[in-house]
Amino acid sequence: MIKKKICMLGAFAVGKTSLVQRFVNSIFSEKYQTTIGVKIDQKLVQTGDTEVNLMLWDIHGEDNYQKVKPSYIMGASGYFVVVDVTREETLGVGLNLQKMANEMSKGAPFIVLINKTDLPQSEWYISETSINELKDKGLEIILTSAKEGTGVEEAFSRLTELMINK
Amino acid sequence: MSDKDFINVLNKAQLSELRRIITGLDEEDLSRLNNLIKDPDAFSDHIIEFLPLSIKKLISSHQVTLDEITPFIEQAIQASIKANPQKFANILYPVMVPAIRKAVAEDIKRMLDSVSSSVDNSFSVKRIGWRLQSIFSGKSYGEIVLSHAFIYRVREVFLIHTETGLLLLDITDERGGLSNNADMVSSMLTAIKDFAQDSLNVDRSKSDLNTIQMGEYTIWIEPGPYAIVAAIIEGRPPEELKVILKEAIEAVHVNFDHELKTFDGDTDTFKKSERFLQSCIKQQEKEQKKKKPIASTLLLLILLSALGYWIYTSVDSNIRFNHFVKYAENQPGIVINKLEKQNGKHVVYALKDPLSENPYNYSGQFGFDSSNLQFKFKSYLSLEKEIILKRSSILLQAFNNESIHLSNGIIYLKGNFRQTEADSMKALLMHLPGIDSINFDSIVKNQPFRAVINKSVFNIEKYYFVFKYNTFKLDSSQKIKFTKLIKNIKNVYDFNFKNDSIPVIVVIAHTSRAGNAEGNKIVAFNRAKQFIDLMVAAGIPMETLVPTVSYKEEEKDAYPLRSVSFKVKFVKPEEL
Numbered sequence: 037m038i039k040k041k042i043c044m045l046g047a048f049a050v051g052k053t054s055l056v057q058r059f060v061n062s063i064f065s066e067k068y069q070t071t072i073g074v075k076i077d078q079k080l081v082q083t084g085d086t087e088v089n090l091m092l093w094d095i096h097g098e099d100n101y102q103k104v105k106p107s108y109i110m111g112a113s114g115y116f117v118v119v120d121v122t123r124e125e126t127l128g129v130g131l132n133l134q135k136m137a138n139e140m141s142k143g144a145p146f147i148v149l150i151n152k153t154d155l156p157q158s159e160w161y162i163s164e165t166s167i168n169e170l171k172d173k174g175l176e177i178i179l180t181s182a183k184e185g186t187g188v189e190e191a192f193s194r195l196t197e198l199m200i201n202k
Numbered sequence: 203m204s205d206k207d208f209i210n211v212l213n214k215a216q217l218s219e220l221r222r223i224i225t226g227l228d229e230e231d232l233s234r235l236n237n238l239i240k241d242p243d244a245f246s247d248h249i250i251e252f253l254p255l256s257i258k259k260l261i262s263s264h265q266v267t268l269d270e271i272t273p274f275i276e277q278a279i280q281a282s283i284k285a286n287p288q289k290f291a292n293i294l295y296p297v298m299v300p301a302i303r304k305a306v307a308e309d310i311k312r313m314l315d316s317v318s319s320s321v322d323n324s325f326s327v328k329r330i331g332w333r334l335q336s337i338f339s340g341k342s343y344g345e346i347v348l349s350h351a352f353i354y355r356v357r358e359v360f361l362i363h364t365e366t367g368l369l370l371l372d373i374t375d376e377r378g379g380l381s382n383n384a385d386m387v388s389s390m391l392t393a394i395k396d397f398a399q400d401s402l403n404v405d406r407s408k409s410d411l412n413t414i415q416m417g418e419y420t421i422w423i424e425p426g427p428y429a430i431v432a433a434i435i436e437g438r439p440p441e442e443l444k445v446i447l448k449e450a451i452e453a454v455h456v457n458f459d460h461e462l463k464t465f466d467g468d469t470d471t472f473k474k475s476e477r478f479l480q481s482c483i484k485q486q487e488k489e490q491k492k493k494k495p496i497a498s499t500l501l502l503l504i505l506l507s508a509l510g511y512w513i514y515t516s517v518d519s520n521i522r523f524n525h526f527v528k529y530a531e532n533q534p535g536i537v538i539n540k541l542e543k544q545n546g547k548h549v550v551y552a553l554k555d556p557l558s559e560n561p562y563n564y565s566g567q568f569g570f571d572s573s574n575l576q577f578k579f580k581s582y583l584s585l586e587k588e589i590i591l592k593r594s595s596i597l598l599q600a601f602n603n604e605s606i607h608l609s610n611g612i613i614y615l616k617g618n619f620r621q622t623e624a625d626s627m628k629a630l631l632m633h634l635p636g637i638d639s640i641n642f643d644s645i646v647k648n649q650p651f652r653a654v655i656n657k658s659v660f661n662i663e664k665y666y667f668v669f670k671y672n673t674f675k676l677d678s679s680q681k682i683k684f685t686k687l688i689k690n691i692k693n694v695y696d697f698n699f700k701n702d703s704i705p706v707i708v709v710i711a712h713t714s715r716a717g718n719a720e721g722n723k724i725v726a727f728n729r730a731k732q733f734i735d736l737m738v739a740a741g742i743p744m745e746t747l748v749p750t751v752s753y754k755e756e757e758k759d760a761y762p763l764r765s766v767s768f769k770v771k772f773v774k775p776e777e778l
Contacts, residue, residue, distance in 0.1 A: 038467045039368045039385070073397055076389040088467075091368060091389050107396040111366030113467060 039089045040199050043109050046118035047129035048097025051151040054182035056094045059192050064183050071096040074108055083196045109140040114199040117148045124161040145198035147176045154181035354437035355485040360388050362430050363465050367392030370472040373479040426451040428462035433482055446482055453478040526568035530561050534588035549576045555584035557592045585636040597630045611638035622696035658693040659770045666767040674732045688740040703772035706746050709733050712761045713753045726751045733766045
């Protein structure tokens, strides 16, 4: 049995827990409950012939008052940097976290998830141009909606694939 | 051409060329190699950079196993320590000192924990109960405390990779694990541990979260460099369990060092570490009181009752038998030699004088009869006072002694005895063992002569014997009467009459009145003579016996018809 630790990183209220719940339990709740510390979930995924048990570390969102503890990221085989498409500042927070995560995880693969894409584009504050710029920098980006489930399965499958093939 | 001739033909340049062709090396290389081999220092310096790589490759390719190398390394280390212990001590100092310090600190902590635990319970009601239990059970107080304080059961043991928090192995006891999802529990444990360390801002290398208390469950975490072992324990574990956990995590690190360092998510490798974790599944349970089945309890009670009854009857029987034996031993003429029990029956081996009382006569008083008691007698002659007296009394039946007693081998006889009687009695008794002498002197002297004679005469004349028609035969009662008659006659005859008179017995035959009177007189006279014959046979002198007939036509005779009566007369010797 292959087991992998995956961390969910991002600013507060970007939808990390919702993405995990959508992926693990196929549910979504409009009610917001902030994560304190870390919450663990797991999901068994199949990649090719390999069955992988993903241990999902849903880490609390980072804000001015609560910084993500590096020790949570230690030992992660991959991670997501989650960004709220309607809050531009969450991209900056996410990218800062990614720098720390890259160091702690010794260069583990990651994917940037632009979440809440179910909301009207008129509310999107991260432009397509910004996304393309990030892609150009070599970052892998997937647009997701925890509410509708868009891109969620794809994101987890892709990260698993990256981890296995690393 | 020989080889030598061939070499001589070649010049130096040609030889160099030949070496180069054969070895592939020029002269300079060959010279360097030659120098290298000849100089061991240089040679060892040269190969030193390749040697570790070669060993590593050998081990990696499994051509050489660690097990094969280990003895050499151990020997080398041993030899080195022996040669220069100080050097090795210096090498180990940086490692040993912190390790010793840590071990001592752990022991002190463990001791303090135990003391704290004891103090916690010192004055509780529970503690008082334990004290009482100790007093009543006879066990030491320490044993009782231990039996209550350290009852525990290790339910589940996790081996967790420290860095990733991933579960490497999960072992449960026979009841199954407590956690629904061991993977999540192990990750969460790691997260909690990380959170605690980060939040408290403590040095990770020195401080670790090692105990989590959750209701009746305790989670003990024992860290290692790359993995931790966490045990979920029900109850109150002893401090010794920490040592077991520590040994387990050490064993895992010794055997899976490489796998732990290079762990990339494949947990199958760690299945082999199960035996180390299995050693942590320990338990110490309270002894449960077993329910005693009613049937067996009842049976036990019946058996105990039966046993009790058997013991009671046996004891009672033995007590009664002992009393009986004691009683029998006190009886004259009985000497008990041996007691046995055969087929549930008491067997008594004893000596018995024929004159002693048969023990069966009184065994009934003690609850014994021939069904449970048997005597095996051998006859003997008892010299006990009672038996001597009894024996003497039997021999003196024919004499009119009033009483008889024995003291210090002397028989004392009281009664009206004549000298001839005394002599006869003496002759009879003096042969009996246990009798030294007979005393009746005082009695004889005190008796008035005439009184004795008169009594005997009165007795003689009182007797009469009745016979049937034409017969002369004494029945059994008449025979007894006849004996007494003779005894009285002899009393009179034995008396010393100083020759002034001699007693004569007139035997009077009383006739029948039926038939011929003369004929009846003849028959009666013959009856008198026949009776005299009997008396002569009994020792009465013939010359002192006179037959006569009494015929009376009227029924005024004091004696019955066909009877014989007696009359005593004293006559001068010349009249006899």
